[in-house]
Amino acid sequence: MTDAADDADTYALKAAELTEIPAPEVAWRPPMPQSYRPRIGVIGTGGISGSHLAAYRAAGWEVAALWNRTRAKAEAKGAEFCPGARVTDDWQAILTDPDIDVVDVTLHPEHRTPIIEAALKAGKHVLSQKPFVPDLDTGEYLVKLAADNGVFLAVNQNGRWAPHLAYIREAVHAGLLGEVISVHVGVHWDHGWTAGTPFDRIADLILYDFGIHRFDFIAGLVGDRAESVFASVSHARGQRNQVPLLAQVMVRMEGGQASLLLDGGVPHGPRDCSLVTGTAGTVMADGADLGTQAVTLTTAAGIARPETPGHWFTEGFQGTMGELLCAIETGQEPGNSARANLRSLAMTFAAVESRITGREVAIGSVRRLAS
Numbered sequence: 001m002t003d004a005a006d007d008a009d010t011y012a013l014k015a016a017e018l019t020e021i022p023a024p025e026v027a028w029r030p031p032m033p034q035s036y037r038p039r040i041g042v043i044g045t046g047g048i049s050g051s052h053l054a055a056y057r058a059a060g061w062e063v064a065a066l067w068n069r070t071r072a073k074a075e076a077k078g079a080e081f082c083p084g085a086r087v088t089d090d091w092q093a094i095l096t097d098p099d100i101d102v103v104d105v106t107l108h109p110e111h112r113t114p115i116i117e118a119a120l121k122a123g124k125h126v127l128s129q130k131p132f133v134p135d136l137d138t139g140e141y142l143v144k145l146a147a148d149n150g151v152f153l154a155v156n157q158n159g160r161w162a163p164h165l166a167y168i169r170e171a172v173h174a175g176l177l178g179e180v181i182s183v184h185v186g187v188h189w190d191h192g193w194t195a196g197t198p199f200d201r202i203a204d205l206i207l208y209d210f211g212i213h214r215f216d217f218i219a220g221l222v223g224d225r226a227e228s229v230f231a232s233v234s235h236a237r238g239q240r241n242q243v244p245l246l247a248q249v250m251v252r253m254e255g256g257q258a259s260l261l262l263d264g265g266v267p268h269g270p271r272d273c274s275l276v277t278g279t280a281g282t283v284m285a286d287g288a289d290l291g292t293q294a295v296t297l298t299t300a301a302g303i304a305r306p307e308t309p310g311h312w313f314t315e316g317f318q319g320t321m322g323e324l325l326c327a328i329e330t331g332q333e334p335g336n337s338a339r340a341n342l343r344s345l346a347m348t349f350a351a352v353e354s355r356i357t358g359r360e361v362a363i364g365s366v367r368r369l370a371s
Contacts, residue, residue, distance in 0.1 A: 018298065018302050018303040019302030020303060020304075020305075021302035021304050022304060023304040023305060023307070024171070024176060024297070024304065026167060026176070026306075028166040028167040028169070028308065029163075029310075029315070030161050030315050030318040030319035030322045031323050031326045032059070032322050032325075033322070033325040033326050034329060036325055036326075036328060036329035037060075037061070037062065038100075038125075038328070039062050039063075039099050039100050039102075040061060040063050040100070040101075040102045041063075041065040041067075041097065041100040041103045041104070041124075042065070042066050042085075042103075042106065043091045043103060043104070043107065043119075044105060044106035045073050045074045045106070046073070048106055048129065049077060049106045051317050052104060052106060052156075052317050052321075053077060053080075053081035053082060054081060054313075054314070054317075055313075055314055055316075055317035055318045056081075056317075056318075057081050057082065058318065059318050059322065061321065061325075063085045064084075064086070064097075064100055065085055065087075065088055065094045065097065066085050066086070066088070067087070067089075067090070067091040067093075071089060074087045075087050091115060095119050095122040096122065100124065101124065101125060102124065102125045102126075102127065102321075102324065102328070103119045103124045103125070103127070104127045104156075104321070105119065105129060109133065110134075112128060112129065112133075113133060113138055113142070116153070117142065117145065120142065120145045120146050120149050120151055120153065121145070123150070123151060124151060125153075125154075125324060125328055126146070126151070126152075126154070127154050127155070127156055127324050128153065128154070128156060128338065129156050130155055130156050130157050130158075130212055130213075131209065131212045131345065131369075132341050132345060134368060135367055135369065136345060136346060136349070136368065137368070139338060139341075139342050139345065143338050143342070152324060152333065152334055152337070153338040154320065154323065154324040154327070154334045154336045154338065155336055155337070155338055155341040157212070157213065157216045157320065157336050157344070158312065158313075158316030158317050158320050159217060159312065160216065160217070160220065160319060160336060161312075161316045161317075161318065161319020161320065161323075162311075163308035163310040163312075163315055164274065164287075165285070166308075166315070167285070168221075168274060168276055168285060168295070169220055169221065171297060172276060172278070172283070175280075176280070176281055176283070177279070178279035179255070179278055180221055180222055180225075180256060180278050181255070181278055181279060182256050182257050182258060182276070182277045183222060183256075183258040183259075183275070184259045184260075184275045184276075185260050185261070185273070185274050185275075186260075186263075186271065186273045187261065188270055188271040188272070189272070190265070190267050190268075191205075191206070191210065191245055191264035192240055192245070192265065192267065194241060195240040195242075200241050200243060201243075203243060204243075204352050205241075205243045205244075205264075206244060206245060206246070206247045206262045207247050207348065207351050208348055208352060208369065210264070211262055211348065212345075212348050214262070215260070215347045215348045215351070217274070218251060218260070219343045219344040219347055220344075222256070222258065223343070224343075225255065226251050226252075226253045226258065226347060227253055228252045228350065228362045228363055229252070229347060229350045229351045229354055229361055229363060230249070230250045230354050230359075230360040231249040231351040232355060233246060233247045233248075234246040235265075236266070237265075238265075238267075239265045245264035245265035247264075247355075248260070248261050248262070249261075249262075249351050249354075251347070269288075270288050271286070271288060272285075272286070272287060272288070272289065272290065272293065273285070273286045273287075280300070281297060281298055281300075282297075282298045283295065284296050290311060290312040290313075291311045291312075319336075320336055323335055323336050347363050348369075349366040349367070349369055350362065350364070350365065352369060352370050353366045
């Protein structure tokens with residue numbers, strides 16, 4: 001017979017003492033071009049554009065031109081973030097300007113595709129707001145169009161450069177965890193602020209518009225190993241939104257598993273946790289919000305506590321544009337390329353289809369966002 005202390009050790013009821021070790025250096029910070037400093041045109045100056053413009057200003061990148069359907073909004077954004085930028089009444093004037101190399105298209109998906117198409121045909125490099133496209137056929141067409149015109153097309157998956165998520169990704173890519181076994185993400189926030197806004201008309205607000213960042217995170221770690229998804233959604237008790245604020249997703253993958261919990265209807269005690277386990281280590285980020293994430297990396301050598309200063313809405317938006325600018329400078333496809341983003345979209349579309357049908361759905365079998 002074993003005593004209680006032995007049982008606690010045997011059944012992993014008590015964690016082993018860990019040696020504190022220095023944090024390994026990984027290149028998680030937003031990429032910056034060495035010398036390439038293009039003039040950037042921004043098409044669409046709605047709410048999210050302020051985060052784009054603030055990040056570009058902080059990085060020292062020049063925004064040369066702005067367009068918005070409501071001119072006054074473009075003028076207000078220009079005055080706040082880039083006083084030297086001209087405001088135009090015609091978005092096509094940005095595409096015909098030979099001094100503008102890069103175009104940031106921040107419009108909603110239903111308005112974005114024809115503008116991205118025109119920009120690529122005009123020989124401009126493009127950063128597209130996420131979610132990239134509502135169907136994979138359109139996405140594949142735009143990817144090919146960019147290649148045919150010798151330009152790069154990237155997607156503003158800014159969560160990739162949220163400091164804690166960027167550290168996790170780069171730790172995995174550096175081999176610090178060995179082979180990935182599992183990825184588990186839990187987001188427990190109050191998204192009730194979307195009640196009564198246009199967001200509340202998006203049927204799959206949580207799975208699609210918000211969840212795409214987390215699907216992109218999972219896809220970026222496990223790639224083609226992810227095989228299928230099963231998803232469900234629910235209304236939270238007391239929520240004011242028309243659309244469900246709760247979602248859960250299970251991802252079947254070769255040699256492992258992944259899960260995603262999106263609790264958008266939690267009014268108190270917010271929490272955001274990302275856990276990745278591997279054959280050689282585990283990395284976790286945990287905190288009450290996106291600006292207070294504590295990261296730990298545990299391996300056989302001990303536990304490291306890397307510092308990841310910064311915030312999603314600065315580093316994240318610098319990361320997406322910086323990655324595109326570096327790609328243009330070096331001639332190498334950006335990590336946030338539209339081509340790579342199609343895998344994230346395929347996982348998202350499969351999750352939405354699973355929510356509707358109540359069945360497990362193979363990733364890639366659904367070509368467009370269901371409604």
